[in-house]
Amino acid sequence: MNKIIKATTATLFGLALVSSSAMAATTLRFAHPAPQSDLQQTLxxxxxxxxxxxxxxxxxxxxxxxxxxxxxxQMIDGTRSGIIDITLSGLNNFTGLVPEAAAFTLPFMFSDHQAAFNALDGEPGDRVMSELESAGLKGLAFPENGFREMTNNRGPIREPGDLQGLRMRVNNSIVLNNMFELLGANPQQIQVNELYTAMETGVVDAQDHPLGIVVSFNFDEVQKYLSMTNHAYAALLLAMNKNRFDSLTPEQQQIVQKAADDATAMQRQMNIDQAEQMISQLEADGMEVNRDVDTEAFQKAVQPVWQGFIDEYGEDLIDSIQTAAGQQQD
Structure with a gap:
């Protein structure tokens, strides 16, 4: 009898181990480019x-x-291949996969945050998410970096002519590259994690980023002037390897999607709420901030950038974005 009990106990223990192994947690690797002090980490x-x-x-x-x-x-490629499960990156970094998505980054596309949210959370954003699936990605949400501002070491930027000759670091957004070139700057593409050193050593003397990036990357240490140009809205994209997402149970997929939606809503609001605090912090750290930007002059000057996009991709997505945003531009 004791032998039977021992054998039964051993069998049950073995089954428990197998069951425990089968129920082992699934770990999702989540990568993003920002420092831990940034709201991307908070998200x-x-x-x-x-x-x-x-x-x-x-x-x-x-x-x-x-x-x-x-x-x-590299993180986007890693997510497509499955080496990384989830990545958070600027929407502009996905335009190699969905070129038309560059419409969201056109200069002065959005009048305010809510207009951008309306478009990203509506049909235009859904269109981008759908097109990403053919590239092996499941789009989860559009958090935000915010509106891009200009910083430099030469002086305040108030009108288009103030960019003439500036060595401007730019990201890989074609439309923003075209904008800065059109306005007389000398654009140079540099990875964000190399930008501090590039400005410190004088490789470039200007850049554009939303406030959160200026603060979290300590750009105030190597830049003197901050101009509140609000010249382009910078959305982020939270994306997951599609095969990995599809391998989850329907309940787990719902959990992941809800968490993405909730974290995005929180991060967006925090970014808006902290804007003035970040400006004050930058001023306290020695930056000179100006808000007297001739927006109308900039909008007029960048119209050829819009026309260049329309000539290549048409007006369909632009019209869809503006309708969803609840605004129309002349």
Whole structure:
């Protein structure tokens, strides 16, 4: 009898081990380029907390901030291949996969944050998400970097002529490259994690980013002037490897999607709420901030950039964005 009991106990123990192994948590690797002080990390932590809690630990999220797994293009490629499960990057970095999405980055496309949210969360954003699937990505949400502002070491930027001759760091957005070139700057593409050194050593003397990036990357240490140009809206895209997403149970997919939506809503609001605080911090750290920008003059000057986009891609997505945003431009 004792032998039978021992054998039964051993069998049950073995089954328990197998069951435990089968129920082992699935770990999702989440990579983004920003420092841990940035709201992108805050979003990632919120996403992690909600996913792990709602799944009762069946899903785990491991966060890799600060470009630990590569630059933006490398992280996107890694997510497409499945080396990385989830990435958060600027929407402009996905335009190699969905070129038409550059419409969202056209200068002065959006009048305010809510207009951008309306378009990104509506049909135009859904169109981009759908097109990403053929590239092996499941789009989850559009968090924000915010409106791009200009910083430099020469003087305040108030009108288009103030950009003449500036060595301007630019990202890989074709429309913004075209804009700065049109306005007389000398654009140079540099990865964001190399930008501080490039400005410190004088390789470039100007750049444009939303406030959060200026603060979290400490650009105030190597830039003197901040001009509130609001010349372009910078959306982020939270994307997941599509095969990985499809491998989850329907319940787990719902958990991931809800966590992405909740974390995005939180991060967007925090970005808006902290804007004035970030400006004050930058001023306290020695930056000179000017808001007296001739927006109308800039809008008029950049019309050829819009026309160039229309000539290549047509007006369909632009019209869709403006309708969803609740605004129409002349």
């Amino acid at each position: 990632a932590e919120k996403f992690k907390e909600e996913v792990e809690s709602a799944s009762n630990g069946e899903l785990k999220v491991q966060i890799f901030p600060n470009g630990q797994l590569g630059n933006d293009s």
